[in-house]
Amino acid sequence: MNGTDHVSIDETLRHALAQGMAATELWSLLLSVLEQRAAQRTPSMVRQQWKTDRFVQPCAVNQRMLNELDSHLLAAAAEFEALELSPVAPLASCSTVALTSQNRIVSTARGTEVVSDPTNVLALECARRLREAPDAVIKLTTSHRCVRAQAVPKRPGFSAHFRMFCLASAAHERKDHGFVTEALAEHIRTHLSALDRLEKHGYHFPDRRLRLLATPERRHLAERMSKEIVELPVTLETLEHPYYDGLRFMIDAGTPDGNAVPLIDGGAFDWLRKLTDNKRMVYVASGMGSQLAAMLFRRVARIA
Known part of the structure; x- marks a missing residue:
């Protein structure tokens, strides 16, 4: 058998697994394979993976510090309903609606994926609620540990898994883009309020700067927001x-070494229109790298 034959067999097998087999049969097959793989592993192999695998390493930030941080962030978002999300979401929760590759996400053998961005999961919940109550205004928040499979920047504070604080707002659009601009402004002010609150509890976020980014067609909306x-x-x-x-916004803050860090990022997304098949649905989401804040902006180490 030559190399070409191997390629042909690999392609045939890949096609059969990806498209030629019912999902339930595929999940059952993968679970059986993983069970047999696990049976072949030794304690020393597991110990070695714990030592070297970037996905399983414990967080570098003290858990008590992160819990205290979460409590302040959620308190600042009192106008948003707080959800505790599952660690996993439906397979393709991100890649079906957003411009991202499934290769950047940790997929499981049960038709799910490890949450890589809570804002995508919150969009699913918003879509469910708006189908039940089309005239509702949905405002959700969560703090969640995310896992991402892409290469990690070799800079302090970045890792394969990290804590993220998120806000999400959803509703039917109003006249003159009233909802999207109002929701974006509320997200910005909520995040700023969170930073203010943290500065009373041992953090420092100097040299804050807000950037409003807009396409030429929506620049007038950014200009309207900048005046407010x-x-x-x-x-x-x-x-x-x-x-x-x-529309997008970014909030930067300066670190003690003088570098500007993009700590908060948010904007408008078309995901809800895709999830509901309703062009009038608007979705605004934003996130703060809360673990990054704990590592780079804490000036008083009070938590042991």
Whole structure:
């Protein structure tokens, strides 16, 4: 058998597993394979993986510190309903609606994936609720440990799994894009309130700066928002990233070494329109790298 034959067999097998087999049969097959793989492993092999695998390493931040941090962040988001999400979500929760590859996500053998971005999961919950109550305004928040499979920047505070604080708002759009602009402004002010609260409990976020990014078609909305948000300096920039639906915001803060860190990121997304088949649905989501905040911006080590 030559190399070409091997390639042909691999492609045939891949096609059969990906498309030619019913999902329930595939999950059953994969679970059986993993069970047999696990039976072949020794304690020393497990110990070695615990030592070297970046996905299983414990977080570098003290858990008590993260719990205290979460309590302050959730308190700042009192206007949002707080959800404790499952560690896993339906397979393709991100890749079916957002511009991302499934290869960047840890998929499981049970038709699920480890949550890599809570805002995608919150969009699913918003879609469910709006189907039941189409006129509702949904506002959700969560703090969640995420796992991502892409390469990790070799900088302090970055790891394969990390804590993220998120906000999500969803509703039918109103006249003159009233809902999307109002929701974005509320997210910005909530995050700023969270930073203010943290600064009373041992953190420092100097040199804050708000960037509003918009496509040319939506620049007038960014300009409208920039006049309403007076809590910190605002700069307008052109949005080129197609991941967002025309509007994005970023909040930077300075670290003790003088570097500006993009700590908070949010914007409008078209995910809810895809999930509900309703073009009038608007979804706004944002997130703060809370674990990054604990590592780079804490100036008083009070938690032991």
